[in-house]
Amino acid sequence: MSAAFAAVYTRELRLALRRRVEALLPVVFFVVAVSLFPVGVGPEPQTLRVIAAGVVWVCALLASMLSVANLYALDHADGSLEQMLLSGHPPTLIASAKAAAHWTITGAPLVLAAPLIGLLLDMSPAALATLVAALLLGTPILSLLGGMGAALTLGLRSAGVLLILLILPLSIPALIFGSGAVGAVDSGISASGHFSLLGALLILTALIAPPATAMALRIALE
């Protein structure tokens, strides 16, 4: 069973390595989009410090949506998805492996790039640490939800737009508690409440999204 997870996961990583430019696109988008804010809003450190967490979170959200549209579409087109579902392994396992691989390729680089971006927006070290921790909890939620959206819109003509309309509302709680955690630390309160809620959201999404993705994939292939 875990062999199938490993097979799908390593294949996804290998494919990402073969298409490095495409794989790096989300994190490049993230860095570029965030660095536009000081230019647009103005370089006053106080203003930037206030908006920093929100800006980073929104850009992370959009960056991970950017890459999720093709999560299943290419495998669907070349017949790989059929083979995965016919392999006899639970489709939920396949969906989990796909989401895990998506996080490794897209989510993890966002988390790694966040401190750098935070410095650009003049965040304090404590706020930076909180931001990274919150992203660490929050980006897997985005990958799981994104996978679900990609499966639900599989084979549709305007899949990209629909996907964003479907998934963005669902990811608002992660956005609120993620940027809220940084806000709490900035105003001198403990962020543990926010972290607990983010953790709970992650657990909930991890329990619900893969089976829902699996079901959507089965329907899409019929």
Place this chain on the structure above:
Amino acid sequence: MTAARAVPSAESSARRVSYNPAPVASDATLDTLACTDLACRRGNRLLFSAVNLEVRAGQAVWLRGRNGRGKTSLLRLAAGLAVPEAGQVSWGGVDVRRASVYAPLRVYIGHANALKDDLTVFESLQFLARLHGRAHDPASLNAALERVAMASRRDAPVRTLSQGQRRRAALARLALERQPALWILDEPYDALDVDGIDVVNRLLHEHLARGGSVLLTSHLPPGAGAPDMAEFDLDPFAPR
């Protein structure tokens, strides 16, 4: 009551049907794939209805029919990918979408080759073998690629292959098979040259000899080297 045989019941019973005489080689006989009163709908169009088809161990069935008659749809139903409009597809009496024993025994090679453009031939085959729990050590995979004469292109990205070579790489999965199983092949001869067709036929012969069963489609009648196949024509089942 229609006989559940690999023969359309009424209309074409006059057509000569040859059953594969190969005896079942293994001691554990493979179960039977049975389609009973099967109907399939694509969008608003009913493709076929009241199809009764049986594929037994050691038997090969050639599914024929005009374009758009639902050959591929029938294969997808048989593979358990799709849900029939009516009727049932069963494996040893259990619905194929519920039978847990069915998945490891079914080898489905669809029209799409399931190879990734960015991976090499070897990597693509290795992934499919791992996924389906077949031998995926380099020696077995190399031997399989050798069988379909793709060993020299082993490390070439699938992107650089011709259609025929892609088909060969996809069919290399069949050369990994050791146990009796059910092969569901959608146009296996498609895009293959004479040598390629010969390789497929030899793989089919070996498979049938070890007690496996085959359900395949082909536009053209399987040629001289092909094993004896029962013919099943889908045309009479189209709604009038």
